[in-house]
Amino acid sequence: MHHNRHFLLLIFIFFTSLTQGQTMVSGNVSGEWDFRNSPYHLTGDVLVPTGDTLIVSSGVVIRALGGYELRVAGLLNMSDARLTQxxxxxxxxxxxxxxNSRIDSTTNGIKAFGGHLQ
Known part of the structure; x- marks a missing residue:
């Protein structure tokens, strides 16, 4: 009986750790994306609205599965991070x-339409 409780506890910890550190994102975004919540999965198109800032911290991975895009009308500050797909x-x-960021395996890479790249 005592062993069963330990086994169940280990299973619970294992499955809980699998779900930590993944963030699903779509719609308007701002604030900071950090390594603890990485990878960030785009589940729809994402927009940094005019007047807002999105900071993507070191080590963050953004996966845009399903052909979604990251649009910037405000400020995107991405350092030592990666956008893929x-x-x-x-x-x-x-x-x-x-x-020092990587953009790979995307359809269009980075495009500026009236905005600025630095």
């Missing part, structure tokens, strides 16, 4: 500051 990053009227 999906349509890519579209800078509409805002600014994207990318430092």
């Amino acid at each position: 999906g349509d890519g990053i579209f800078v509409e009227s805002g600014t994207a500051i990318l430092s």
Whole structure:
């Protein structure tokens, strides 16, 4: 009986750890995406709205499964992070500051339409 409780506790801890550190994202976003909640899975198109800032911290992985895109009308500050899959990053009227970051396996990479890349 005592062994069964330990076994059940280990199973609970194992399955809980599998779900930690994954964040599903869609719609308007701002604030900070950090390594603890990485990877970030785009479950729909994502927009950093005008006047808002999204900081993507070191070590973060963004997976845009399903062909979704990250649009920037505000400010995107991405440092030592990675975006993979999906349509890519579209800078509409805002600014994207990318430092030591990787964008790979995307349809369009990074495109600026009236916005600024730094």
